[in-house]
Amino acid sequence: MTDMETAPGPMVAVVGVSKIYRQGKLEVRALDELSLTVAAGEFIALAGPSGSGKTTLLNIIGGLDLPDAGRVVVDGHDYAVMSGGDLADLRLRRIGFVFQSYNLIPVLSAAENVAYVLRLQGVEPAETRRRVHAMLADVGLAGLEHRRPAELSGGQQQRVAVARALVSGPAIVLADEPTANLDSVNGEKLLQLMARMNAERRATFIFSTHERMVMDYAHRLVRLKDGRVTAP
Amino acid sequence: MEDLRLAWRNVWRHPRRTLLTILAISFAALLLVFMLSLQLGSYREMIDAAVRLGTGHLQVQAPGFFAEPEMRLTVDRPDAVVILLRATPGVTGVSCRSQSFALAASAHRTRGILVEGVDPAHEPEISAVDRQIRAGRYLEPDDRQRAVIGGLLADRLRVAPGDELTLLGQGRDGSVAAGVVEIVGIFRSGVDDYDRAALHMPLVTFDEVFAMGGRVHRVVAAVDRLGAVAELKAALAAGDTLAGLAVRDWTELLPGVKQSIQLDLVSGFITYGVLLVVVAFSILNTFLMAIFERTREFGVLMAIGTPTRRLVRLVLLESAFMSWLGVIAGTAAGAALTVYFSHAGIGMGGAADLLRQYGMEGRIYPWLNGISLTVGPVLVLFITVVTALVPAWRVTRLRPVDALRAH
Numbered sequence: 001m002t003d004m005e006t007a008p009g010p011m012v013a014v015v016g017v018s019k020i021y022r023q024g025k026l027e028v029r030a031l032d033e034l035s036l037t038v039a040a041g042e043f044i045a046l047a048g049p050s051g052s053g054k055t056t057l058l059n060i061i062g063g064l065d066l067p068d069a070g071r072v073v074v075d076g077h078d079y080a081v082m083s084g085g086d087l088a089d090l091r092l093r094r095i096g097f098v099f100q101s102y103n104l105i106p107v108l109s110a111a112e113n114v115a116y117v118l119r120l121q122g123v124e125p126a127e128t129r130r131r132v133h134a135m136l137a138d139v140g141l142a143g144l145e146h147r148r149p150a151e152l153s154g155g156q157q158q159r160v161a162v163a164r165a166l167v168s169g170p171a172i173v174l175a176d177e178p179t180a181n182l183d184s185v186n187g188e189k190l191l192q193l194m195a196r197m198n199a200e201r202r203a204t205f206i207f208s209t210h211e212r213m214v215m216d217y218a219h220r221l222v223r224l225k226d227g228r229v230t231a232p
Numbered sequence: 233m234e235d236l237r238l239a240w241r242n243v244w245r246h247p248r249r250t251l252l253t254i255l256a257i258s259f260a261a262l263l264l265v266f267m268l269s270l271q272l273g274s275y276r277e278m279i280d281a282a283v284r285l286g287t288g289h290l291q292v293q294a295p296g297f298f299a300e301p302e303m304r305l306t307v308d309r310p311d312a313v314v315i316l317l318r319a320t321p322g323v324t325g326v327s328c329r330s331q332s333f334a335l336a337a338s339a340h341r342t343r344g345i346l347v348e349g350v351d352p353a354h355e356p357e358i359s360a361v362d363r364q365i366r367a368g369r370y371l372e373p374d375d376r377q378r379a380v381i382g383g384l385l386a387d388r389l390r391v392a393p394g395d396e397l398t399l400l401g402q403g404r405d406g407s408v409a410a411g412v413v414e415i416v417g418i419f420r421s422g423v424d425d426y427d428r429a430a431l432h433m434p435l436v437t438f439d440e441v442f443a444m445g446g447r448v449h450r451v452v453a454a455v456d457r458l459g460a461v462a463e464l465k466a467a468l469a470a471g472d473t474l475a476g477l478a479v480r481d482w483t484e485l486l487p488g489v490k491q492s493i494q495l496d497l498v499s500g501f502i503t504y505g506v507l508l509v510v511v512a513f514s515i516l517n518t519f520l521m522a523i524f525e526r527t528r529e530f531g532v533l534m535a536i537g538t539p540t541r542r543l544v545r546l547v548l549l550e551s552a553f554m555s556w557l558g559v560i561a562g563t564a565a566g567a568a569l570t571v572y573f574s575h576a577g578i579g580m581g582g583a584a585d586l587l588r589q590y591g592m593e594g595r596i597y598p599w600l601n602g603i604s605l606t607v608g609p610v611l612v613l614f615i616t617v618v619t620a621l622v623p624a625w626r627v628t629r630l631r632p633v634d635a636l637r638a639h
Contacts, residue, residue, distance in 0.1 A: 064535055065633035085539060092537020099636075103532040107241035117536055118233045162535070 011077065011172055011204045012038035012061055017070030019227070030056040032227035033070065038172070038206060043198045045218035046208040049202055053227040054208035055176055060208065062095055062174045062232050063087035085123045092120055095164030096203070098175035098194075102157040104149040110136060110160045111145035117168050135167045136160075139193055155186030160195065166197055173197075175207035191217045235542065239549035241494020242522070250554060253518040257558025257612060258565065260511040264504055265566025266573075266598065271500050273574065273599035275493045279458060280488045283361035283482050286329060286348065288452035289461050290468070291485060292317070295478045297449060298485070303332060303404045306447035307477060307570070313451045316473045320448045322464055325357025325369065325454040330438050330447075334401030334409065336431065338389040345385060347399060349438025357456045360420050363574070367394030368417030375434050380417035382427030391415055403443035411441040465551030476478055504608070510613045516619045519551055523623040530627060531635025544624045555613055563609045570600040 019031040021118070047114060048052045059065040059068045075094050076176060079087065082190040091097075104113045111132050118128040136145055139159040149157050158178060161218055164171050179187035195217055198205045207214070215221050223230045251563035283289055292313050294305040308311055310328050317326040330349035335342055352371035356362045361380070362370035370380055379397065381389075382415055390395065395415050403409040412432055423425055441448065455461055461481045469479045483490045522529075530543055598604075 059633050059636075062535065064636065065631075087538050088534065088539050090537075091535060095537075097532075097535045099532065099535075101530070105238070105529065105532075107238065107245060116234070120537060187497070 010037045011040040011075060013073040015071045017067040019067050030227050034230060035227055036102040037091060038204060040204055041202045041217060042220060043195060043205045044220040044222055045215050046222050046224055047210060047215050053226040054224055058111035058176050058208055062097060063091055081099050094135060094171045096173040098161050098165050098178045100177040100180045102161050103159055104160055108151050109146045109148055110141060113160055114163045114167050117164060121168060131167055136161045139163045155182055158182060158190055162193060170203060172204040177208050179211060235549055238406050239546055240553060242550050243553045249518060253515055253554050255512055256400060256514045257553045257555060260507060260563035261559045261562025261609045261612045262566035265563055265604060266570050268608050269570040269598035269600045269604040270596060272604050274596045275347055276599050278489060282486050285426060286359040286483050288358045289455045290453040290465055290484050291480050292451040292474060294479060295477050298480055306449055306450050307451055308447050309449045310451055312473060317453045322455050323453050324456050327351045327354035327358045328435055328448040328451050330444060330449045332401050332442050334399045337398045338391045338395060341568055343388055345431050347431050347433060349435040350432050351435045358452045360454040364419040364421050364464040365417045365606040366420045371434055376437055377413050377633045378416045378436060379413040379431050381415060381431045383418050383420040384424060386418045393417055405443045407443055436637060470630050487545060508611060511613045512619045515616055515623060519620055519623045520546060522591040523626055527638035529636050531628055534632040534635060540628055543627045547624045547627050548620055555616035559609045567600060570598045574598050574600060
């Protein structure tokens with residue numbers, strides 16, 4: 001894949017996507033001909049009970065998993081014609097991830113975790129340092145750059161994760177239940193941070209949740225049930 | 233650089249496990265360096281002891297003498313050969329020898345023996361028999377009609393220094409060879425077969441008794457380095473002076489020694505192979521554990537866009553760090569241990585008698601050289617690199633979504 005320019009049209013177009021998980025003879029239909037369109041700059045929440053398909057949908061939008069049927073186009077890139085390497089490159093340059101359990105690299109400091117993506121992209125060291133410093137300051141972690149994840153609180157770790165997701169200026173950020181492991185105070189702080197990043201950086205945010213407070217922050221709420229969209 | 237730093241830190245996530253793995257690799261490298269040095273040291277002793285019996289490292293003979301050592305197959309102008317060999321760099325000693333079988337009769341018994349004519353002035357340059365005298369003395373340059381004999385032969389003939397032996401054989405020209413020699417010394421080389429049969433007499437006396445007419449059967453040379461023998465042999469054989477003569481080295485002259493070394497090497501390498509397999513499984517376990525417990529982390533790295541080849545490189549770097557640390561530490565420790573014992577020697581206890589059968593001392597001195605220092609560590613490094621390919625391959629099979637689900 002050579003063209004990483006933002007394409008015109010919706011940021012995310014999921015059309016008739018189905019995903020079936022098989023365990024022996026048991027088949028679980030995680031997504032059932034689901035369609036969803038997300039415009040650039042949106043801040044939307046995927047809501048629904050456990051097993052409704054939120055994480056599967058995020059994984060498919062992020063190119064971590066492939067659908068059994070249907071079409072996925074993200075930032076102008078049609079996943080159907082992309083190789084694993086192309087998808088990895090797309091994730092590196094255009095998609096940021098925030099996970100429920102932070103998932104920082106434990107042997108790297110906060111700054112190194114954030115810098116990792118830029119280094120993968122081949123950004124110059126001086127520019128990397130500048131952007132990492134600014135990003136961590138932006139998420140309220142100035143002075144904690146050299147701490148390792150184990151030396152940070154859950155809320156601080158999730159802020160590092162947000163910084164890592166945003167530092168390279170992605171077109172879209174996917175967050176899978178980002179507040180699930182945080183208390184309400186830290187959860188709300190994180191949501192405020194993500195909302196600010198969405199407003200300032202114009203990055204599209206799609207996050208999954210089943211928490212009322214998180215849904216309240218979303219500009220649009222997409223409800224899922226049994227792998228289908230029940231309310232756009 | 234980023235990968236190096238990350239790999240280095242990953243290696244030390246579990247310091248105790250990493251140290252145990254490095255120790256296992258170190259131990260294998262140490263053992264291989266030491267054991268191979270011990271083997272090579274014992275081979276060197278074995279070869280040295282064998283050539284010190286008078287075989288030398290190189291011999292110039294008449295063609296055909298080696299296959300069929302007949303009296304008439306001689307080096308006709310030994311002086312020219314001696315001059316050439318003495319002028320050859322690397323040659324540390326040259327002496328002439330002749331040999332025949334004869335009946336030896338003492339006052340009590342008669343035995344068939346091997347009579348060797350040696351040059352007492354130069355024999356010590358190529359053999360150690362003069363230092364293996366157990367009674368009396370060795371031959372001196374002015375000696376005539378005198379001899380030294382092997383200890384077991386002396387027992388059989390019931391003779392001691394001062395006694396006489398009558399020799400009866402066949403001269404080079406087919407005439408009857410007969411003479412009387414006075415025994416001046418008894419030697420024990422440590423090789424029973426030799427001590428049971430050999431008699432040394434001055435080459436001059438041998439020449440007279442066996443009608444050699446100034447000819448000899450062998451011109452024997454010792455060299456300063458075992459490794460230089462093949463090169464010297466080729467250079468000598470290519471010259472004009474030795475035209476019409478055969479140059480043979482110790483591997484041809486002592487095929488039994490060469491074969492026992494080869495056999496021992498094969499059995500040694502089988503043992504080393506088993507050791508390496510055990511080490512390989514041990515470190516494979518560690519490498520795989522490191523991958524399994526970090527599967528989710530690999531999923532995260534894939535999710536944020538790390539190409540699979542970078543993850544493979546990361547895994548290989550981690551194993552390379554452990555392998556190199558282990559191999560370097562093990563090689564250094566192995567070299568230090570070998571250097572110590574190469575001076576102190578290793579007593580062989582009950583095996584000392586067996587060693588003496590081969591003319592070796594009761595101690596073995598490991599020999600640290602380029603081969604013993606590198607072969608083992610390179611094998612260990614190779615096996616660890618091959619082992620590391622297994623977890624690296626597993627990483628290539630990971631799917632991000634599955635890896636992220638791992639616990």
